[in-house]
Amino acid sequence: MNIRPLEKQDLPHIYQQKNSRSVMALWFEEPFNSLDELNLLYDRHILDQSERRFVIEDDNEFAGVVELIDINTIHRHCEIQIIIDTRYQGRGLAQEGLQAGIEYGFSVLNLHKIYLYVDVENPAAIHIYEKFGFQNEGRLRQHFFAEGCYHDSYMMGLFANNFYQKK
Template identity: 65%
Template sequence: MIIRPLEKRDLKFIYKQQNARNVMALWFQEPYTSIDELEILYDKHVLDQTERRFVIDVDKQFAGVVELMYIDYLHRNTEIQIIVDSKYQGQGLAQMAMNKGLEYAFKVLNMHKVHLYVDVENKAAIHIYNKLGFIKEGCLRQHFFAEGKYHDSYIMGLLQSDFSE
């Protein structure tokens, strides 16, 4: 398993993910994206220095994405997000891919802190984030709307000094 930069050829897989309600509910986003919109967004953001999008690549197959979003070079922090394709879940890829994303954030971008948001009900994700060293920093009550209701979300953070590969 490797992570590599997202390329235009990957958009067909992103399209599939971003239109799956159960997948986008985990990111608290509406499952509504056209391939045309994805291509426009790709072209618009391909040179954007405030984000990095990586494909989780397993034997040259698209297995998901890891994203560093809202990269702040002044305060040296960023948000991390991950989606593992359903056919690759349960194989430990999420933890490995997150670790590689964190390594990039801390060792390449020199971020001081990486944070994420996770639904308080997403026990599997919380377990992985805890294993990686993330700490719950707070609970945002009814902060995100997905699947017809408001969800509480933990904000979790990891400092560079606490990161171990």
């Protein structure tokens, strides 16, 4: 596995992910962005210091993305998101990509806390996050709307000192 910054040439892969209803439901986001819209978003956000997006590669092939978003340099926290293309799932890439994203957030950005949102009905993801030391900080009731209904979500957080103690 290799991780590298997202480049404009990766947008067709992002386009495929963004147009998968089941994939975007995991992120509680609306599917169906146009490639033109993604290009505009990329150009608008390329210099935005409140986010970092990385491509996860497997044998030099696009396998997914890990994102640090809403980076807050005053409070030193951010949200992390990860999506692995269905063709690459089951190979441990989610854990490797998550590890790389967390380490970047704590060791490069000097963050104090990284948090995420996960559907309460996604026990596989919750299990992975708990293995990294994320702790459930609360249940957000009917917080996200995806695939025609509202979903409860856990907010889970990880502090730098807990991550390094576990490591």
